[in-house]
Amino acid sequence: MSTKAIGDRGEAIAADHLEEQGYTIMDSNYRFERNEVDLVCFDPHARKGRGEIVFVEVKTRSSLNFGAPDEAVDEDKRSRIVGVAKAYLYERQLEGSPARFDVVGVLLNQGDEPDVTHYTDAFKA
Known part of the structure; x- marks a missing residue:
């Protein structure tokens, strides 16, 4: 399996997992300049039921x-994802949204089911 095929399969598995948790997939592979965020979701359960937008990096x-897999998300990758998220919120007129x-x-x-580990609020210091 090629690296791209592995990544695409992982993103599909992650999207299914998130939808099973009640998230709505708003966008996938959103690009800004030369960077991208894998999934943009809405978590309706966050913030006491008011919800929030979730930018998801899938590894x-x-x-x-x-x-x-999660060890590949270093400070440089985080910084690039934050930049893409800011562009997404700006383009969609969602600035200030949680x-x-x-x-x-x-x-x-x-031969086995994939292991999926979801790190919520992973960039929080």
């Missing part, structure tokens, strides 16, 4: 040889 691995950043790690196990 998929077919093994742990290069570390856990928003957060989640990371979903997907580990594809041969």
